[in-house]
Amino acid sequence: MALPNAMTSFFASRRFRPGRWPTLAAIAFVILTVALGNWQRHRAAEKNALAAEFAAAAGQPPVDLTTRDEDAARLRFRPVRASGEYDAAHQLFIDNKVHAGRPGFHVVAPLRLAASSRYVLVDRGWIAQGARRSDLPVVPPPEGNVTVIGRVNLPPQHYLELRRESTPGPLWENLDIERIAAATGLDLLPVVIEQADPVEPADRLVRDWPAPDLGAAQNVSYMVQWYSFAALALVLWLALNWRPRDA
Template structure:
């Protein structure tokens, strides 16, 4: 094809390669936009949950997806002997732990993991900070999250030893303690006289990251088209 002294004669392989590349880039961009829509929808659901009153945690086994991100209320008694300290948790630049204690649900044989908040490590990491405990029944309100928290560790085949854990794994925790746990963790929100900080970060939707990725994929599609045109448009008298 010749237009205004220029000719456009792309090779078949160039047409195929460019078409496939542009198709893939556009589909990846569309997928990232769909992920952004999903995250926005979930965030709107979280905002709606935040406006609703706390619901009582059932005495029977539940499913995480039915309660995740909901505010719940649970009554029971702590088992401080099974408290674990999740390491490498920072608050305002200070190193510390998240303190997780199981709560025996009232009128139930089940337990639930309560993340009671953050506490500083102190100058001597061989000495764990003391947490005021109570043997009296308590009422805890908080938000339900997944009980799994992951950080770098060497192996997941050996049960953690001691009270300081790098990760919280519900199955491993049940094996270590012998307790039957609800498949959730509760981030405690109500205040208690225990010195723990419960300033939980409120996550944003995260959709902006996916939109950014989508823009990158669409830009790559446009770049592929431009490169294809530039490399295959030549002056009429130029040699191939």
């Protein structure tokens, strides 16, 4: 009975009088932290969906992209093969790619699909940077008809760009398919093939493709953290605004 009596005494001697500015500050803080929690929840859901997509696609047999170019974007993560000829004149080097702690480039070349006027970008692999960044390595693509085997992927939609040149040369900061198509005049599919080993004839390129970032646990942890901050702010606002009746 002591607890109910203590609560009755507390409420009898105090009244709820929230201040205007503390209330506005609490509302703003709760809205912000709930929004951040919701964003982390959406990111976790996206990663879970991506993980399911990756697992389902990885176990599928290779698709012949030469005959399925109309729905290439829907083949993300699928093993594929594509036949055609490389356009060596438009081979690109994607800058700032690190492998095993060493700076280097991804070597990307357009492949003209057999019996088609369309091209697909093939990420042929990674190569180390030379003594000077401006000295690009000499790694020409194979000549003649080739068949490329690899995995379909989509380039990132958001990236950091330090400079934006209207007519860049062979060195690019990012794999931006739309800009590459505009600069080269090629009709490019909206995907890139990450080429798999073995490659004939052998070259010096490293093909170590990481799985996409599928870990949603960190996002869930951040989500709980932000929601906890919102709940704590609400509890503190309620507790601190019960004032003595004679105050």
